[in-house]
Amino acid sequence: MTRESARGAQRTRRDSENPAADPKAGEAPRLFADQNRSGLVVQNLCKSYGREGVLRGVSFTLSPGNALGVCGSNGAGKTTLIHLLASILTPDSGTITLFGVPAGRSRAYREKIGFVPQEIALSPRLTVRQNLDFWASMNGLSGKARETAVEEAISLTNIGNFLHKRVSRCSGGMARRANLAAGLVGSPSLILLDEPTAGIDEDNRDAILLSVQSLQKAGRMVIMVNHYRLELESICGSIITLKDGQLMDNGQPALQAQ
Amino acid sequence: MLLRLIGFHLRETLTMRTLVFFAAVLLVTVFLFSAMPDLVSTGDRISYNLSLSIVDPDFSLISEALALLMGNMNGMGQVYREDLETAQARLKNNEILMIVQMPEGFYETSLTLQKRPPVTLWLNPRMPAETAIFVRALRSFADSIAGIQAAYVSFAEVVRPLYQDIDAFNKELTDTFSQLAIWALARRGVLTTDETARMSTPYHVIASLVCLLCMQTGLLLMTQAQDERASGVIYRMALSRAPWWASPLSRQLAGLLWVGVSFAPLIVGLKIYYPQARLELILPAVFCLYWVTSSLCQAAGYLSGGGMLALPGVWMGILVLLLLGGCIYPQTLLPAVLKPLMPLSPAYFAYGTVYAGLQGAAVPGGALPAFFVMAGFSALLLRVAWIQGLHKSHPGVLS
Numbered sequence: 001m002t003r004e005s006a007r008g009a010q011r012t013r014r015d016s017e018n019p020a021a022d023p024k025a026g027e028a029p030r031l032f033a034d035q036n037r038s039g040l041v042v043q044n045l046c047k048s049y050g051r052e053g054v055l056r057g058v059s060f061t062l063s064p065g066n067a068l069g070v071c072g073s074n075g076a077g078k079t080t081l082i083h084l085l086a087s088i089l090t091p092d093s094g095t096i097t098l099f100g101v102p103a104g105r106s107r108a109y110r111e112k113i114g115f116v117p118q119e120i121a122l123s124p125r126l127t128v129r130q131n132l133d134f135w136a137s138m139n140g141l142s143g144k145a146r147e148t149a150v151e152e153a154i155s156l157t158n159i160g161n162f163l164h165k166r167v168s169r170c171s172g173g174m175a176r177r178a179n180l181a182a183g184l185v186g187s188p189s190l191i192l193l194d195e196p197t198a199g200i201d202e203d204n205r206d207a208i209l210l211s212v213q214s215l216q217k218a219g220r221m222v223i224m225v226n227h228y229r230l231e232l233e234s235i236c237g238s239i240i241t242l243k244d245g246q247l248m249d250n251g252q253p254a255l256q257a258q
Numbered sequence: 259m260l261l262r263l264i265g266f267h268l269r270e271t272l273t274m275r276t277l278v279f280f281a282a283v284l285l286v287t288v289f290l291f292s293a294m295p296d297l298v299s300t301g302d303r304i305s306y307n308l309s310l311s312i313v314d315p316d317f318s319l320i321s322e323a324l325a326l327l328m329g330n331m332n333g334m335g336q337v338y339r340e341d342l343e344t345a346q347a348r349l350k351n352n353e354i355l356m357i358v359q360m361p362e363g364f365y366e367t368s369l370t371l372q373k374r375p376p377v378t379l380w381l382n383p384r385m386p387a388e389t390a391i392f393v394r395a396l397r398s399f400a401d402s403i404a405g406i407q408a409a410y411v412s413f414a415e416v417v418r419p420l421y422q423d424i425d426a427f428n429k430e431l432t433d434t435f436s437q438l439a440i441w442a443l444a445r446r447g448v449l450t451t452d453e454t455a456r457m458s459t460p461y462h463v464i465a466s467l468v469c470l471l472c473m474q475t476g477l478l479l480m481t482q483a484q485d486e487r488a489s490g491v492i493y494r495m496a497l498s499r500a501p502w503w504a505s506p507l508s509r510q511l512a513g514l515l516w517v518g519v520s521f522a523p524l525i526v527g528l529k530i531y532y533p534q535a536r537l538e539l540i541l542p543a544v545f546c547l548y549w550v551t552s553s554l555c556q557a558a559g560y561l562s563g564g565g566m567l568a569l570p571g572v573w574m575g576i577l578v579l580l581l582l583g584g585c586i587y588p589q590t591l592l593p594a595v596l597k598p599l600m601p602l603s604p605a606y607f608a609y610g611t612v613y614a615g616l617q618g619a620a621v622p623g624g625a626l627p628a629f630f631v632m633a634g635f636s637a638l639l640l641r642v643a644w645i646q647g648l649h650k651s652h653p654g655v656l657s
Contacts, residue, residue, distance in 0.1 A: 086493065086497060087497070088493060088496060088497070088648060088649070089649060107499070110497050111499075113497055115493055115494065115497055117490030117493050117494075118490070119488065119489050119490035120489060120490075121489050121490035121491045121493060121494050122489075122491075123266065123269070123270055123491075125269055125270060125272075125273075126269065134262070134266055135494060135498070137259065137262050138259065138262075138263075138494070138495070138498035138499060138500055139498055139499060140259075140498075140499040182494070183494075
């Protein structure tokens, strides 16, 4: 992805769909025009660790083919949010539904999730291709279906030129792209990216952002956590900022602003 | 899916660490069996050259009795009766375990109602555990002597009116006491040693090494569990179709293969040197110990993430379990305060079963139920640790 195309993606962002612009207080802020088309609906999500409230009433929606950026400072609740969406954590209150399926340990929900953690969650001793095959198997795919799913992930992330390289011998950027590909195996509807561009060079970062754009074009929903708002603006249709566990708009909690 | 996971973990565990582990096990096995002829020839002895000196200026009946008793004790080398200077030189040269120094006139005083002067023990600080058991034996001996003395004094008081001549009375008493002491010694009634504690050094060494090597394999799995959590693979596992237990279980099964490979030379050696050894007992004991330890180690790995202190911490934990199991010091040498805790260690039952298997004896009672209880507990702990590892990966770092 060139910088120009990334900026182009930024220009397509619809500012009018800012969560703070939702006229009805208490409802999930609509990030996209037609809530009926929303694949992901998050309502009044709360999570605390002991007495410490990490998320306090977070609500938003996301439609297929769109990308949502989540930014905020350290401890703002970004990772907790993404873990809740991945059903790794359970919310204290509030709901998450994906195409009408409530979040939880059910197969129906989890098979729609593609989670890409910040760490390189791959075996360093296997090649990139072997890793993708392995995770396709873990997702219950076999034979032709597995091959198709792996090929699709390779195509979306454009990692064909180092498929047979051991992950331990890949550069940081290559490993991150392979990590992204592993999260895409099985055609998930919602892809959760936890700082996918952390610590990599510009070329690999552009390649990852281009992959995110390809995912959007393929009708997938992408939620991308990042510290850097500018990077999110270059690719995401909308951005939410978390501060002290709440959605913020111009320094004020978004829901209060409504 | 499980087969694929086992293959995955086999490749994951086939690292330099594993190869070094194999090399170490092979080295220890070769060393063990090269030393085996010496170990076998020494027979039923706790260890070599456990000797002591008795210093009795009177060379009395008591020191003679003590020398006779100690000389007959299991695992005892020489019992010297000599002067203090020579004995101290031996102690300094590490030739003896201790010096029992009786004061002058000890025997004479023992024949009266006066309080006996104390016996001084000079201990060898380089062999504290071995010394402890002999000190216990001496205390038992002293109690026995006190019992004989009490009987003797009571006897003297009762028969005193029958004697007009005090010299004749004293002679009769001395003869009676001597007879009583000799009778007690002949019946081994003065000091009884626990015959069940008789221990075979080769069996002890083999059983201890089997437990040590088996438990060490758990460390390999612990580092893998740490990596799974630290690399975020745990998330992908959680979201995949594999149930939570599939990854730890398949890792344990993969590790079992490595246990089999590393133990193969040891088993071959046992077949050669100990044809009476019951492998049908030894192998399940190894399996059970490995199973419980590897679950506990994986639990520690999931809990610790990439903590630097995890490996030495778990290694210390394994040492404690080995100590409680009697694999470091023989169970009879452990302090009384530790003995009630011994059944809490999986090594305790594994050691006992391997030892019994080497002797060709039956499984010690309670070993099988203990394994099931420990396996259940370790599985529960593993589950809790896995959930903790999933939910608390890098708290506060990624936010």
